[in-house]
Amino acid sequence: MTQAPAPSKQPPLSPVDLGKLFDEAFDFVNPPEDQVEAAQEVVKEQTAAVDAGADSSGQLPLPAFTPPQVGMTVTSLATGNSYTIGRVIGEGSFGTVYQATDTWFNELAVKVLKPLGTYEDIQLAAAQEFDKLLKLRHTHVTHVVDAFEFQHTFYIVTERCAGPLSDLFTMEQLHGPVWVQPVARCLLQAVHFLHVAGYVHQDIHFGNCFMHFHKNEMSDDSRMTSMSFKLADLGIAKMFGEIDARNTVLNGNIAPPEFLDPDQFGLLDHRVDIYHCGLLFLQLYLGKEMAFTNQEILDGLPRQIAEQLPAPFGPALSKALRRHVAHRTQSAMEFWRDLTVKVNPLTAVAALPPSTDPPQTHG
Numbered sequence: 001m002t003q004a005p006a007p008s009k010q011p012p013l014s015p016v017d018l019g020k021l022f023d024e025a026f027d028f029v030n031p032p033e034d035q036v037e038a039a040q041e042v043v044k045e046q047t048a049a050v051d052a053g054a055d056s057s058g059q060l061p062l063p064a065f066t067p068p069q070v071g072m073t074v075t076s077l078a079t080g081n082s083y084t085i086g087r088v089i090g091e092g093s094f095g096t097v098y099q100a101t102d103t104w105f106n107e108l109a110v111k112v113l114k115p116l117g118t119y120e121d122i123q124l125a126a127a128q129e130f131d132k133l134l135k136l137r138h139t140h141v142t143h144v145v146d147a148f149e150f151q152h153t154f155y156i157v158t159e160r161c162a163g164p165l166s167d168l169f170t171m172e173q174l175h176g177p178v179w180v181q182p183v184a185r186c187l188l189q190a191v192h193f194l195h196v197a198g199y200v201h202q203d204i205h206f207g208n209c210f211m212h213f214h215k216n217e218m219s220d221d222s223r224m225t226s227m228s229f230k231l232a233d234l235g236i237a238k239m240f241g242e243i244d245a246r247n248t249v250l251n252g253n254i255a256p257p258e259f260l261d262p263d264q265f266g267l268l269d270h271r272v273d274i275y276h277c278g279l280l281f282l283q284l285y286l287g288k289e290m291a292f293t294n295q296e297i298l299d300g301l302p303r304q305i306a307e308q309l310p311a312p313f314g315p316a317l318s319k320a321l322r323r324h325v326a327h328r329t330q331s332a333m334e335f336w337r338d339l340t341v342k343v344n345p346l347t348a349v350a351a352l353p354p355s356t357d358p359p360q361t362h363g
């Protein structure tokens with residue numbers, strides 16, 4: 001059985017200054033001085049316009065959250081890049097996401113963090129999410145390009161994907177089994193990469209996994225030429241040592257068994273991502289989004305449904321959906337191996353490594 005990667009020794013993140021992160025991340029960028037000056041001028045003007053809301057006593061208002069307007073152009077002092085904001089393309093618990101384009105005609109997504117908590121809380125959340133995106137750059141993790149504060153509001157700029165995986169369910173003829181392996185190949189690689197780096201995503205669901213169409217530089221035709229899948233939203237991703245059920249807010253995701261009953265099923269750790277990938281691939285295979293009640297999760301219903309599927313999907317998914325963390329698929333790499341194991345066509349049984357789980361318990 002593949003061993004889970006060893007937890008990273010990195011200390012937990014402390015409050016980080018966005019500017020400092022930028023200096024490190026973009027030390028190769030040295031925008032021409034006149035460009036920086038022009039950008040500074042724009043930022044000064046736009047911030048002054050907001051601060052003009054000072055009351056008659058001349059008191060400046062406390063830093064006020066100012067969401068962007070469609071058509072507005074915001075400039076990052078860190079990179080000198082300007083972003084023209086388009087329509088809203090998504091809404092999560094922590095941010096509103098807008099379409100944007102930049103000087104380079106890149107198609108981007110700009111996440112504007114919602115004013116939840118104090119100004120310092122949001123500043124810290126923005127810095128931490130950006131920091132994780134920078135550290136965890138991977139082909140199958142949405143690529144971060146910029147992050148900055150503008151008019152007391154925090155922006156994180158990433159490549160724009162075609163849409164969340166849940167869009168697949170709007171397809172008229174979604175043949176789920178065809179999608180599972182290609183999606184799993186990309187997402188499990190991203191999950192494996194995160195785990196090796198000592199991080200747990202904790203929030204893998206259809207709204208946080210995207211389809212991505214690659215740009216053909218030699219054609220204006222924006223239709224898909226090739227496609228891959230990306231893991232996104234590292235907002236609540238945590239280091240191995242930091243995670244436990246009490247400090248975890250599961251955002252729009254199905255609570256795994258160990259979250260609901262750690263005494264019975266084990267502690268919350270990186271294998272929560274395996275369970276969530278299991279749920280995602282199960283729904284993809286069946287071609288429909290499913291909701292489970294906490295009781296159904298505690299009763300092991302997802303695993304029971306997965307057991308009905310043919311090999312290699314049934315054995316691979318039901319192993320990933322075991323309630324007991326210790327009996328579950330241990331790593332993303334093991335999950336991928338299980339999904340691609342050669343099936344004997346006569347018995348249609350996948351030769352997975354022997355289960356350590358008692359057969360009757362729906363563990």
Ligand SMILES: Nc1ncnc2c1ncn2[C@@H]1O[C@H](COP(=O)(O)OP(=O)(O)O)[C@@H](O)[C@H]1O
Nearest residue numbers: 090091092093094095097109160161207233235
């Ligand atoms: N890079 C992107 N490309 C396309 N759509 C995106 C992108 N990032 C976010 N979205 C859309 O915005 C929604 C919310 O973004 P997300 O990062 O998950 O925010 P939150 O942290 O608030 O959950 C996503 O479910 C998706 O629909």
Ligand SMILES: [Mg+2]
Nearest residue numbers: 092207208233
């Ligand atoms: Mg999200």
